[in-house]
Amino acid sequence: MTADIPTPLVTSRAQLLQQLARPVVHDLAVIGGGATGLGVALDAAARGFSVVLLESHDFAKGTSSRATKLVHGGVRYLAQGNIALVREALHERTTLLRNAPHLAQPLAFVMPSYKVWETPFYGTGLKMYDALAGQAGLGHTEFLGRMETLRCLPTAVAEGLKGGVKYWDGQFDDARLALALARTAARLGALVINYCPVSGLLYDAGKVAGVVCADAETGTPYEVRARCVVNATGVWVDELRQRDGQDCGQPVRPMVAPSQGVHIVVDRDFLPSDHALMVPKTADGRVLFAVPWLGKLILGTTDSPRQDLAREPVALREEVSFILGESARYLRRAPRAADVRSIWVGLRPLVKPQDDDSASTKSISREHTVLTSGSGLVTVTGGKWTTYRAMAEDVLRQCMHDRLLPHKPAGVTVSLALVGAGRIRNNGGLNAPQGLHSYGTEAPVVASLPGADAALAPGLSEAMVRFAARHEYARTVEDVLARRARVLFLDARLAASLAPRVAQLLAEELPGHDPQLEQFLQLANQYATVPT
Template identity: 85%
Template sequence: MTSETPSPLATERAELLARLAQPVTYDVAVIGGGATGLGVALDAAARGFSVVLLESHDFAKGTSSRATKLVHGGVRYLAQGNIALVREALHERTTLLRNAPHLAQPLAFVMPSYKLWETPFYGAGLKMYDALAGKAGLGPTEFLGRMETLRCLPTAMADGLKGGVKYWDGQFDDARLALALARTAARQGALVLNYCPVTDLLYEGGKVAGLVCEDAETSRRFDVRARCVINATGVWVDGLRQRDGQAQGLNVKPMVAPSQGVHIVVDREFLPSDHALMVPKTADGRVLFAVPWLGKLILGTTDSPRQDLAREPQAMREEVAFILGESARYLRRAPRVEDVRSIWVGLRPLVKPQDEDGGNTKSISREHTVLASRSGLVTVTGGKWTTYRAMAEDVLRKCMDEHLLPSRPGGVTVTLPMVGADGRKGGQGLSAPQGLHSYGSEAQAVARLPGADAVLAPGLTESMVRFAVRYEYARTVEDVLARRARILFLDARLAASLAPRVADILVEELPGHDPQLAAFLALAQQYASVPA
């Protein structure tokens, strides 16, 4: 493994704020540090544009850290006949796995069949999936007999099992990929800053000319001028759109219908396999996954309409009951409430037609939408993690079509590796607990920091915490235990027990800074609590 030494100035906040205060006009200002915004910032910087990206909380704090951890073409979209969307996603799947091999790898899925028609029916569809992938395929679809299916899924319900279908997709570490995007964009020259919410837009002659932001830690205010301002705030895009509309005397209709996805994490003993279980149609027509990830098992997900836009949405009792109940139909020993290690919820920004009231989110588009307002504010929302790079290209194409940016060729990120990528596959893969292999070519740089031998938990050392603060923009206990290490998402009670020591290290690294320990302990309690 090669050594890659990160710049010691990469996340020095005082320097970042000093750069933000400089009286320059950026080509591109991106609002929102999730998958979409970070993808846009990286693409724009790689094309040579000057870029600033501002995130109100931490990178991937919202939806982008709460995915089902799958890099996929979208089997269900194939069933809906959306061939173009599947083909694009399969192409992007390959690009992502190649450019971030330490954070994304192939994963085998098995659909167990309990009716004779299921194996040939679903197998035929998945053979089409293979055909659409072409040379980008990760492995051939296989028809499995009963015993082969049980070898892949040793704890699957054996009664009535006829066989199964095995196919390939990918999985990844979403929050760490978001962080890699941020750091890669910074290496391309972009200024990226978390905990710096945008509070207003600047106008000249009725056109957006920049934004106003405020450092959340010092309340220091900055006016940032930019030729092109991009609203990439995910499920929260309508707030900024409506503010922009008010400035023009317009009534702007919401374009997002939020949908809530719940995930439950349990121990791997419930499915001790490197294969994921996929049920294409549950009792209510949804898809159920049981995915091995970082030493645990993720069960999910739901798709429930939601009206509010909570930063930390909570699972509804019926959603947890649904996931556990459906799991009991397919696993011999099904998890119970007391087996739950963590529950986390993400809000998906589903795009609704203007005449759609947002009632049934399964009928609303998963595809992304890019639009420009009369003032020139460019908004992007919708889509999914797998296609973040293609979404970024579409956003910049829109900016150029609107003459907000000069035309420059795209495709620059197709072969651009993420920070930590060294051209080789990533270590033990994402079935194993997080460890140094998750850092790719930066592993030796992590190991050289103080505390490399001080193990806080499996896959987490004191040196990793220090690396998170020095080079990965971490400011709080939550940043470290939720998104640099994924322990909050894997075992909330374990995360709570580690929090005081992590807070101590943060104080050592950032003297006088509040690591927000109490807030994290309250959050960990929420993730550990099953709704009554």
């Protein structure tokens, strides 16, 4: 390691649990290791608070690893007239790209026009998008002719094509960004632990004073004292809110309206371009994307209300048919069910309008909500990946307003580079298969580990598995192949074929620990199965 690149922290689980057992009172306990919880933990640690974060499964196991991989202001929200949300998201987009250049980058989008009025109509709106971005813009919106559109989208349906509009947004690797947040928070002194579910709250004189949790691997219980507790469990926040309400004798009204989004992954040759395709209005009123990502093409997404909160939700047959059908309207060679490499589903924690239980999820705002219960439990939900940092500031502002934490100035994460921030030249970025470039400045450390030359698949080496176990909190085959490497999300059958060797490597790195191979093979089969 060079002098200006810190040595990666070792994520020994025994040491983490030893720290958890210490009889100390933390300033802040965060429940939930997705984008929101990790953002709160990082911001608090950067301000000098003592922080513990507990995640029931793996970091970003839920919604935060299942995004459309876009860092965006939200063209759709602009159409809804939510100017403030778009302006904030555009500002945060630039901040994210600057603080994690190895995990996020600009991406050009093309909106093809098959009706004469579409180019000027949507182009005018996207010019407004540019204006809202101001100096934070990534590129100027351009009006394209028919041939220019086909050069950008070579496999788009040419019949009836009038032209198009090109604009700029960003894309990122969501699960690895979550991991970078966790590791950066840890570097700043936060104690972050995965596989440590919270089962209850501690109270002093009717006020929340900490949490009860347990090591999911051994069942060992822990009591963690904290002056302030934040519930950042995403789509599952109501479960803890209900428990808090029961403990304090206060009725609680659910605040989340879950929505299911399905993404389908196919080979890149269905759209061999560095440009993404965007359809502004599909048959169900949603935006449809075809996004190049890590050597594949992501098609999505849907918006279906769900009442159940499964950890591994399954795509509905009609959702898959919808995405494939809409894709066939715009791609000359339309993907079929047999072409699907992986299919994955995320649940969005949309904030329910308190005066209208009938609102559809398509009409619900993506803005976040922060509230404090009578007992002092702070809950945050809603929002989106792009604004995770601003959401964290809002949460801490609420904690200070309620005098759960002493005041400390905000803005400390605006220019805070995340672990690994840096690029490797000539790597193709997020349009190329995952490789050492996703580690940024830590790439030399990975390359120095045993197995650096032993490739398991394009862009994945045995050394990367070892790095995941030693420095990235990985405990299972799924942790490695779903979130440290993104193989499960890109090609589920390939992930299944790699799983036995990954399990062997984890067994070497984590002696006596079960890497849960069979559970992963079942999950890979789910991701590879297209519902019929």
